[in-house]
Amino acid sequence: MVSDFSSKIFHKANVQKSLYSHLVGSALALEIASFARQQQAPILCIVQDNQSANQLKQEIDYFAENDQLASIFPDWETLPYDSFSPHQDIISARIEALHQFLSMEQGIILIPVSTLVQKLTPRSFIEHHSLLLKQGQKLDPENFIRRLTLAGYKNVSQVYSHGEFAVRGAIIDLYPSGAEFPLRLDFFDDELDTLREFDVDTQISKDKISSISLLPAHEFAVNDDTIALFRQNWRSEFDISRDPACIYQQISNGAVPQGIEYYLPFFHEQLETLFDYLPDQLQIIELGDWQQTLQQNWQEISERFQLRKDHILRPALQPQQLYLQPDELNQRLKHYRRLWLSQGESQSSIKATALNYTAIPDVTLDNKHTDLMHRLLSFLEQTRHRTLITAESPGRQEQLAQWLSDAGLNYSTVTHWRDFVQEDSVQEDSDCFITVAPLSEGFIDKDGNIQLIAEAQLYGDKVRQSQQQKQSQVDIENVIRNLAELQIGAPVVHLEHGIGRYLGLQKLDIAQYETEFLAIEYAGGDKFYVPVQNLDAISRFSGNPDAKVVLSKLGNEKWSNARKKAAEKIRDVAAELLEIHAQRAVKNGHSFSLTSQDYRLFSAGFPFEETTDQRKAIEAVINDLKKPNPMDRLVCGDVGFGKTEVAMRAAFIVANAGYQVSILVPTTLLAQQHFDNFRDRFADWPFRIEVLSRFVPAAQQKTILSDLQQGKVDIVIGTHKLLQKDIKFKCLGMTIIDEEHRFGVRQKEKLKAIKANVDILSLTATPIPRTLNMALSGLRDLSIIATPPQKRLAVKTFVRRQDDLLIKDAITREIRRGGQIFYVHNDVASIERKADDIRRLLPEVSIAVGHGQMKEVQLERVMQDFYHHRYQLLICTTIIETGIDIPNANTIIIDRADHFGLAQLHQLRGRVGRSHHQAYAYLLTPHSKSMMTSDAKKRLQAIESMDDLGSGFLLASQDLEIRGAGEILGEDQSGQIQHIGFNLYMDMLDKAVEALSAGREPSLNEVLADKAEIELQIPALLPDDYVIDVSIRLNLYKRIASAGSSKDLDALKVELIDRFGLLPEASKNLFGISLLRLRCNRIGIKRIQLNDSKGYIDFIEKPNIEPMLIIELIQQKSHIFKLDGPSRLRISNDMDTSQKRLSFVQQLLHQLENG
Incomplete structure (x- = not known):
């Protein structure tokens, strides 16, 4: 060691x-x-x-x-x-x-x-409020809950963050200060029976532990004694303001306001x-x-x-x-x-x-030299010390090993520092040793005859920071589908009855049994109650959250017709996609070979660790380029998530094979940004890169066009100028199209002509949801980069009243760390006045103004100057909603945020947080709350609570999802999605694609397939004293109803027992009915209805059973079964208990399914 x-x-x-x-x-x-x-x-x-x-x-x-x-x-x-x-x-x-x-x-x-x-x-505070929790200790749960509150822990419905706890009967979930994972405490009377860690995302238990130190949640407590001390200290120091926003008034009312830490002395004697x-x-x-x-x-x-x-x-x-x-x-x-x-x-x-340490000389790799590592080889030859070279990740170590091997160096791999310094543990005939270590700079130790070279010193720059990426267990799309965070009044879609408003979960007495329903209000105030076991028929209506939703009318044919029309269109879309796929398979294009040494070296110049999604996208593009068929791949990912690097790798492979690459972008500004980025990235390679835009003088453009035709330009970046007739290439191999949806109709027609002949790589920042990706799997070449880059942090969002001091703080904090600021003031008439106000407040800050009524050339010049850090602060209108990536801008201030819609606020906030720095969004509101509508208050509350890197992203950008779907499927389909809702559309598309891929024509019934309904008049619910929180209960009902197999249901059972304790009888019935529904769907049963003496079964038009089975059943038990029409089986039997009814249906379905 x-x-x-x-x-x-x-x-x-x-x-x-x-x-x-x-x-x-x-x-x-x-x-x-x-x-x-x-x-x-x-x-x-x-x-x-x-x-x-x-x-x-x-x-x-x-x-x-x-x-x-x-x-x-x-x-x-x-x-x-x-x-x-x-x-x-x-x-x-x-x-x-x-x-x-x-x-x-x-x-x-x-x-x-x-x-x-x-x-x-x-x-004394830390000691007094700390408690050692041990398995088996005597601990009264009620006293323990009081103690948690006194220690500053917050009682919530579900635990996500440090300092929170949730109570569910004999189970208390808790996230102690300093703990890596939250804990699940299971009490047996007044004994702490078990302590288990659990996963925040899945809420499922992990490992048991025997003990833990429970520490306070804050550096102060808020209770009667400390509030009294705080008030006394405040009065001796300051005057008292009656304003409810005053710190004094908030603490007096038991609230804990932001920034309270700067009043810590008032909570303690010393x-x-x-x-x-x-x-x-x-x-x-x-x-x-x-x-x-x-x-x-x-x-x-x-x-x-x-x-x-x-x-x-x-x-x-x-x-x-x-x-x-x-x-x-x-x-x-x-x-x-x-x-x-x-x-x-x-x-x-x-x-x-x-001390006798000296610096490592220049050992950087030199790709202009025939021997890439000649500097390193020369240094090793001169010193003869034992040498350790460190890489920042295992992948980088592999690459380093390959280069050392190619250079003829004999190396050994060591795992630990001690393996290197202990002479008897290493191979003495090695020229050097390599290991994985996060070191920034090496050294020569002349006393110890050892030297260490950090990877960054080989590349001459800071190397990517590599840490193990946490793979989320939660499918974000399921957050939407599972109705998480659904608010009262939100629009939902019922498969049969259409769009209504969610009114909450309600309990009704049916045949003497309490049953829970999801209540939906339709047009005209009509109500419809959906049994919780049928919640798979319900989905969130995904549309623009700020738009007015037209509710369906119960019993009206309009919804049914809209659904049928959508199903017909969906069938056409699925068929067209399959046709495109078949046509592309027979086309001939370029097949590019990969020069592994050159490609490895180019990849090594990427200064970050690739994310999982980015790596998959790069591999998919490389495989496409190797095939003889032309590539037509769309890479979708938010700005700053790494799409450009995917394009650069593809451009390198094509240019290195001797072909030309054109990169088409919608704006001059983006062209310049790409030009700067490509020029920097390809700086060490002998490729000529040019840009064609109005910023390039006419004489220079003429030269570039001539050189393009002669093959002297390898990569050209430009706006729609690249689509003009006078543009001729000597040997065009690939076209990269950035944000295709932002081009006009005529330009899109020209793009279609280009697509017929060369490899196409399209990039878009419009979110394309994973469900769409699944529906199109194998039909459309689509890569989604949804993993945020390493160290990307969620944007800290604050809703604050307009305050010059706050604005000054926010701008100063950002400038001090070398960053830039967006200030959104969405009123052109007063924007210059606002700029003057900010200049008076912060005279030393360089400020630019940009808005849509400026001349295009002038606006582009302002944006370009801001991009190149010539200004620290940009005061602008919403023109920045979409546009260039400015990683250095990590603070955004939005004036009158109450005037913006939820999706628009989300997009504006998304302009910051593009780097690994913590980003801040300040949403400023008027001093008087009466100037804001109740909807505006709700929107601001929602955006403040949404985690930008979590599920909130999808909740806020449903309108963007619809745009994304339109980009893939065509604008006509966007209309269909608006009519029936995004999730229902995707389900129907999935079924149609599945049918066509299997070689059968999808029937209307198949695309509109409804799930079985079962009503046995037995208690089947999650009691509210078992799962207290309504939103969690709703989420679980939806997951149980949507389970696709008995295995899924078993996993859910285990999860419920883990999180809430043993299943009550009514919850066991709920799982029993859900299992029966799965069997009904397989057999082709539409509905089962039973009471204590009679009932019926309705079959679909073509059930998946032999007709003879029904006939034999009726013949053998004619006193129980009778046919009533072509698809209904009548039942008469003694079923006076809920258990008898459940057993009867289980046996009957087993007989029908297995003959």
Whole structure:
């Protein structure tokens, strides 16, 4: 381990502060890890910021082979005196860390300067509100719930985040602070029977655990005592505002407002510091010039205090109440032994010991040279030290191994650092060793005769950050189909009766039994009640959420006709798709071969780890290009999800094979952006890339056109100019079309002519849902990139009243981290006035204005300047809804957000959050709530609560899904989808494609196939004391009704028992009836109705049973069965209990199914 590598740093005798310099690259992490192993006390390592802490922890973890040695005490990631709170996960991590510090004897704490100066909740609070939970302990559930509330936990219907709990009878779900997974506690009377971790996405239990420390949810409690203390402290410090938005009034009412952390002193008698949590023998390591960061941090705190000290609603506390002053901090540090470490020269007046580490020289790969690795080979030849080369992922390691092998180097693979430093554990005849490690920069250790080269040093740039991607277990499409988050009044579709409004779940007494129904209101106020076991006939109506929905009328033929018309159109669509597929299979095109060495090197230039979906799309495109048939593939993915890289890989393969590539885009701005990106990406390759747009002078355009015809241009990017008759290619191999739906009708006709002859790769950011992809599987070449890139974070969304201070904070926070801001002001008449207001507020910020009434050339110039970072802030109308990708813009402020629709707000918010930085959206509303409609308030509440990377995306963009479907299937089909709803349309298309693919003509009945209805007059429901939350109950009913097999039903049973406890009798009946429905659908039974003495069975027109079976049944048991018309079987029998009725139907169906 690291102990095998002796640390060169130590505390010198009788010296309070020892200084060391020249800890080059990751030698710094190596020395800290080695030093910590030799210490019997905790080490506090002061770093400049969170980013430095994260990188250092990764490197220490590698050298120590122990991810527990170093921990980060995280920064709040908010500005001093901010108006919103840290993320709950950050609060959770901090509380866990404070709890560990109370008993810490060894290890490294990495702490950013901004966190070190914060005053903290007292140790007594953490100790008093912590509880060790153990399996088998005596614990009264009601007292425990009270204790959770006092510790700041929030009672919710379903647990998703740290600091939440949910109660379901004898089961309590809980997400403790600091825990990796939430817990399911199962009580048996007043004994804690079991503790099980469960998955947040599926809500299903995982592993049992024996114990866990339950920590408080916040650094303060909100109860009667603390509220009284808060009020007393406030009154002694500030005046009292009667405004209900005032912090004082909110806390007095038991609410916990955003930004309350900056009033922490009011909740406690006395705050403490990090030094109070840690032992006296603590050792301090100081990195680089952190004192300068400390002074800058204090200056920022002081400036922000001056701005906020007189705020009426949120007056600021004195800085010394919340923070340690620089002099005070430095005085505290004098009590400890200190090491100062620098990666470069020492700037201190105290003499530093220079360690014998030196930097790795230039070893970058050189694809202009015949020998790609000549610099590395030369370096290895000169030094003769044992060499370790690190890759950032296993895939990158494979690539590195291939290059080393091609260069004739003999390498060995090692897993751990200790394998490399221990001479007896490695092969001495190896030229070098390779491993996977997250190191940013290598070093030469002349004392130890070893050297380490980080992968980034081979590429001469920062390499992709690779972490294991979490694969979600939840199909997002099912979130829609399962009616999750369905609100009262939302439109739904019933397969037979059409579009109505959801009124909620209602219980009715049927034949003395309580039964639960989903109530739907239709036109004219008519109500229809759907038994919960038949909820598979219900789907969410997916259309524009802001549009008025026309409700169907019960008993009216209009819905039935609309459904039949759609079914006929759907059959035509399915047939056309199959025909296109057959035609393309016989066409001849180019078959491109792949030069593996060149392609590997080009791929290595992509500075990120590919997402799973991106990798699949790239593989699909490569396979298409290898085939002799022409490619016609559509790649769908949100802006910033990696479509362009797929196009670049394809362009490289075609250009490398000697063919030309044209890239067609709808706007000049996009053409320029693609040109810049392609030029950067292909910089090291001998391909000529040109752009044709109005920004290119006429003389230069003429030259480009001539060179295109002669084959001197390899890749050309342009707008519709590329479709003009004077454009001639010498050898066009592929056309890439970006956002085809944004071209006009005439341009689309020209595109069709192009498509007939060359390989086509189309890119779109319009969401195409996965159900459509499934329906078209094998018929249309479609790749969906739905996985967000690594480190992509959901956009933090805040609905706030218009406030200059808030606007100034938001813009300042973004500019300080080097980012840009969109400010949406959707009124051209007053946009210049708004720009002047912002200039007065922030005179040092460079501001541009853009709107749709500007001349096109002028607008494009503004957007281009913003894209190239010439402006920090763009004040604009909704022209940015769709357009270029600006990864550097990570804050958006939307004026009068109450005037926008839900889908429009979602799209505007989607302009930010394109990089790995945390993005922010501020939705500004008028000061008076009376100026907003109730619908606007609901929309804002919904968008604030929606997770941009989760199910909320689909909920907010149903209109986009319909556009996406129209793009694939044609505009006519978009109309059909609007009439009958997206989900029903997709189900019907799926059935039609399945029938045609199997070689049979889909009948109207097959496309409109209804599921069996069963009414046995028995209790069949999930009692509301079993599943309390209505939305969860609705979701489960839908999943049970939609289960496709007995295996699915068994899995659901297991899940319910796991989440809610043993099934009540009524719930067992619900599963029994659902199993019977599956058998009825297989046999061809439309309806079964039974009471205690009689009933009937209705068959479909052509059931899947032998007619003789029915005849034999009637002959053998004529006293029970009689035919009533061609499709009804009458039943008379003694079935006076629910169990008898259930058993009777089970036996009858078994007989019909098995003969």
